[in-house]
Amino acid sequence: MQRTLRPQCSKSIQKSIRAFSSSRPAMSTPRIGFVPEHFSTPIEFAKKHYGLSSTLIPFPSGTGHMVTSLQNGEIDIGVGLTEGWIAALGKEQATQKDAGFKIVGSYVETPLCWAISTGARRDQLTGVHDLKGKTVGVSRIGSGSYIMSYVLADQQGWLDSSSSDSPFPVEPLNTFLNLREGVNKSTADFFMWEHFTSKRYYDNGEIKKIGEIYTPWSSWKIVAASHLLNPQNWSSGPNATAPALKEELQDVLLKINKGVKHFESNQEEAVQYISTKLDYSEEDAREWLKTVRFAQDVRGVDKSVVTKTVSVLQKAGVLDSTVDPTHMIGLERSEAVKWV
Numbered sequence: 001m002q003r004t005l006r007p008q009c010s011k012s013i014q015k016s017i018r019a020f021s022s023s024r025p026a027m028s029t030p031r032i033g034f035v036p037e038h039f040s041t042p043i044e045f046a047k048k049h050y051g052l053s054s055t056l057i058p059f060p061s062g063t064g065h066m067v068t069s070l071q072n073g074e075i076d077i078g079v080g081l082t083e084g085w086i087a088a089l090g091k092e093q094a095t096q097k098d099a100g101f102k103i104v105g106s107y108v109e110t111p112l113c114w115a116i117s118t119g120a121r122r123d124q125l126t127g128v129h130d131l132k133g134k135t136v137g138v139s140r141i142g143s144g145s146y147i148m149s150y151v152l153a154d155q156q157g158w159l160d161s162s163s164s165d166s167p168f169p170v171e172p173l174n175t176f177l178n179l180r181e182g183v184n185k186s187t188a189d190f191f192m193w194e195h196f197t198s199k200r201y202y203d204n205g206e207i208k209k210i211g212e213i214y215t216p217w218s219s220w221k222i223v224a225a226s227h228l229l230n231p232q233n234w235s236s237g238p239n240a241t242a243p244a245l246k247e248e249l250q251d252v253l254l255k256i257n258k259g260v261k262h263f264e265s266n267q268e269e270a271v272q273y274i275s276t277k278l279d280y281s282e283e284d285a286r287e288w289l290k291t292v293r294f295a296q297d298v299r300g301v302d303k304s305v306v307t308k309t310v311s312v313l314q315k316a317g318v319l320d321s322t323v324d325p326t327h328m329i330g331l332e333r334s335e336a337v338k339w340v
Helices: 011-021 038-049 063-071 082-094 144-156 176-184 195-203 247-265 267-277 282-289 303-315 333-339
Strands: 031-034 055-058 077-081 101-108 113-119 136-138 170-172 190-194 207-214 220-225
Touching: 031 038, 031 063, 038 055, 038 247, 038 267, 063 077, 063 082, 063 144, 077 082, 082 101, 082 144, 082 220, 082 303, 101 247, 113 144, 113 176, 113 195, 136 144, 136 176, 144 170, 144 190, 144 207, 144 303, 176 190, 176 207, 190 195, 195 207, 195 282, 220 247, 247 267, 267 282
Parallel strands: 031 055, 031 077, 136 170, 136 190
Antiparallel strands: 077 220, 101 220, 113 190, 113 207
């Protein structure tokens, strides 16, 4: 409760009280980058129903673009694909550079199903077995669609362990629309994108599905710029009094938690939003709901998940052996529980 000063208070006392109360800087409003697909629904609900005041900035070209924007200071928080964040962090480590961000949260616990697509009339391409040496369309170098091409090649035994080159010729095409056009115009032979986002275009005959691949890790993580993290060892030791995350970042994660809970309790509202505001049919929205599981508490990340992802990306040739998963983490789940 704010204390009301009586008129007889001296000016010096009033001045001292004003100085004391203004010594703590006001929380800033972080800018959040997100992919404007069905997975973003809990974030929309956090803003609509629970006072998430952050500016939401859509990145239809995906996680790779968010990495660049984080490093350029254009956003403060990113909600994107696990492999995209970890690949970017690992590559910066390999060059002994500070990436400027770390993983602070877990958003989606289930794997992502990447559909493998080609042009509707590309009759010579009928399955994954036809893709060896073909050109892959990706949104950006370093994006999830780019990294998963390595994972696909690794699963098929097509990687050349003696070469650091991409297992496929690569054509960066930026947007999902450009990718669909690219495989129909033979700019690229195939591309990979999330199944339900692609499905509408199978149904209307624009592209065709020739395979799918699941991520060997939980699919979405939350990262934050370094300025939203307290200094290293801030929360270590028996006398720790504050979490590793600054207050404005804690607030964002708590609001997203509320958005997730609302999403789970109001599935019809979710279907309505996805099928009217995003590019999905009501039927596909309902089917997707059966496949996805969001984190019950988005704060923190399991080190084992990061370590496993690094291991797979090393095997696929995306990262080298010098990468340290520990240095990618801004908040572990085991630490997060201290501040619940």
